[in-house]
Amino acid sequence: MKYILETKGVHKYFREPVLFHVLKNISFGIEEGEFASIMGKSGCGKSTLLYILSTMDTDYEGELYLNNQLLTGRSGTELAQIRNEEIGFVFQFHYLLPEFSVLDNVMLPARKLGKKSHADIKKDALEKLDLLGIKDQAYKKASRISGGQKQRVAIARALINNPKIIMGDEPTGNLDSKNADNVFNIFKRLSEEQKLSLLVVTHDKDFANRTDRIIEMADGEILKNHYHRRLRGQG
Amino acid sequence: MNFRVIFDITRTHLTTRIKQSAIAALGVTFGIGTYIIMMSFMTGLNGLLDDMVLNRTPHIHLYNEIKPSPQQPIDFYAPLAGQLNVVHSVKPKRSQVRIHNALPLIAHLEADARVQGVSPQATAKVFYLAGSNELNGIISGIKPLEEMRLFNFDEYILHGSPKDLIRNRNGILLGAGIAKKMSLAPGDRIQVSSTNGGIFPLKIVGIFQTGLAEIDNSQSYVNLKTVQQILGEGSNFISDINVKLWDMEEAASMSKVIGEQFKLTAIDINTANAQFETGTSIRNMISYAVSITLLIVAGFGIYNILNMFIYEKMNDIAILKATGFSGFDVKMIFISQALIIGFIGGILGLLLGYGVSVLIDHTPFETEALPTVKTYPVNFDPLFYIIGISFALVSTFLAGYLPARKAQNIDPVEIIRGQ
DSSP states (O other): OOEEEEEEEEEEEEOSSSOEEEEEEEEEEEETTOEEEEEEOTTSSHHHHHHHHTTSOOOOEEEEEETTEEOTTOOHHHHHHHHHHHEEEEESSOOOOTTSBHHHHHHHHHHHHTOSOHHHHHHHHHHHHHHTTOGGGTTSBGGGSOHHHHHHHHHHHHHTTOOSEEEEESTTTTSOHHHHHHHHHHHHHHHHHSOOEEEEEOOOHHHHHTSSEEEEEETTEEEEEEESSOOGGGO | OOHHHHHHHHHHHHHHTHHHHHHHHHHHHHHHHHHHHHHHHHHHHHHHHIIIIIITSOSEEEEOOOOOOSSOGGGGOGGGTTSOOOOOSOOOOOOOSSOTTHHHHHHHHHHSTTEEEEEEEEEEEEEEEETTEEEEEEEEEEOHHHHHHHHOGGGGEEESOHHHHHHOTTEEEEEHHHHHHTTOOTTOEEEEEETTSOEEEEEEEEEEOOSOHHHHTTEEEEEHHHHHHHHTOOTTOOOEEEEEESSGGGHHHHHHHHHHHHTOEEEEHHHHTHHHHHHHHHHHHHHHHHHHHHHHHHHHHHHHHHHHHHHHTHHHHHHHHHTTOOHHHHHHHHHHHHHHHHHHHHHHHHHHHHHHHHHHHTSBOOOTTOTTOOBOOOOOOHHHHHHHHHHHHHHHHHHHHHHHHHHHTOOHHHHHHHO
């Protein structure tokens, strides 16, 4: 069984305003090519879990593995490097840099990684934008395009360094049903065609039902997993 | 590190809010510009005043003062010692004006390592005769080259040059007041009559002006030898010795030793111009204080603008961190913004400072005391420009560092979840 992302006994506490046990003994894994969603009521800790998995939140107990490498306890700079190279993010709010062009936004993480020449990065970025059907918007300012387009740009940016896994915090939460559908189809295609792992926190039941697996959370614990499409390893 | 990406982000940030950036840079520009202007003008003026007083005044002035002896014969009479002896109507005894054994004394002073140069003078009281007019005055014999080298004598000269005195043994540099009163110009002849009755024709080679009417109306300069001839004395007749030292601070102690050793009156420059040094250092202090205050104010401006900007850009910072930029990268983005503002503002400040300095340098400034100075004095010392740009960079770095460190420590999770 090969997990891309795995947690072992993760606990998380909020200390302010009073001590609160948010996550209780979370142990689970995401396989290569798996499209999983996390569901649960507000305040059940699903976003908190996602930010721990994203390596941005380092204040937890337990162990986090990416590609069988232990990430727990690494320095901020190392984790930034790993986020840059291995993890892509899509948020509910699109979080593009408004002063930069769409193309620049997509190119930024690759330029930070610095493994390719500027021309290659630009070619990659235009390819990703083409994949998402917004190549024609490439030279517009990021603040000048519609919400659905912004979310697709954010996905293109998440893909630019060919990460192992893409994480989303309610990526369709702010979109109308047509755009939400569009984003879902893009995710589905990436998971099937490129064997990309996806982990998405969502409130949208319809969205969750179409993913491979729903992880249901309540009160900081994983209640159960609903599998819609079992991958080989989970036989 | 990938400086290109960071620089691109920095550039985009700066250019998209060009107004705020320009205002921050203008703060630095005015700070640095004012610093340059103040320092150039202040030190220029200080230099001028130094010239007027310090550089033209001998550090030690030696002469024979006519004064009554402090000890009267009765003081040497043993039986009356310890009693209250009063002598009425004490008069100074007639003694020679010249310095005794002056030439060996000059040689002795010149051999001293602390002495930069020695300039002997001989003074005679004379009548100036031109046409039917007579004017009384003083004529000083000098060594023109030494006077120029040590005491910037040439700065007094309106027409001609001290060198003309050397070329023309019977030349005279006439005080401006005398020339005006007697309607004389360079090239004219003037006769000088000494107190012992001799009349000497001299040729006017130049006019000098000190700005002090008393001196300009009576004083003239000729070659040392000429005065000695007018007085009918030998080449060892010297009435004053002016000494310039390498280090002015030694003047007081040296003058005391020389005065006692050779039984001469020795006046040092510090006694003559005690308050002068204080004035110079206070003026320097004030200009530094004002400049530093201006730069600190400019620094607060930058701090403020960057701080505000970081609050505006919380989302950007969060997204940069989420996509793999480290805290250090984010800090560099904001520090480089501060440094670019400091650099551009600083360079403009140097240009502003230089421009205004040139303007001041060309502003007419006429003063009787300084006939050779026609415009305000400005000191174009490159050191001010180096200090200026360094200060601009250091102060903007410090002003940018605190907000940048705050940006470095922003927790992206808090921002993203806070939405």
